[in-house]
Amino acid sequence: MGLSEAVKPTRGRSRFGASSRAGRGYPEPFAARVAGRERRALGDAFGLANFGVNLTRLPPGGMSALRHTHMREDEFNLHPRGEPILVTNAGETPLRAGMCAGFKRARATPTTSSTAPGAM
16 A cells, blocks of 8 residues: 555545544543543554554543553654643653653553643
8 A cells, every 4th residue: 555545535534544533442430531532543554563653632631541551562652732741650741742752661651631721
């Protein structure tokens, strides 16, 4: 599949060929903690299996995910807009648009919470 095929817009999908996913299938009461987020699995359009690429939009006060650990893959977070709070074992770290964070596999991955007046 060529690049032009991968970015072709389709109904109900982003221009990257990834449909929107409202949640991750958390059971209650955990689902309520990530309610309102919108996730697009961008890596799926390219068949990526060892590294996930997701675009996640959070409403004000929203949470990206529950704390978790990836045993086989590293995690990279880029925050293109908004003012999220990165929550790790070391505490909370305020971020600004354009900041990023990375985590090696087999280590606890943080949660990201949006605290800005607008969505991120």
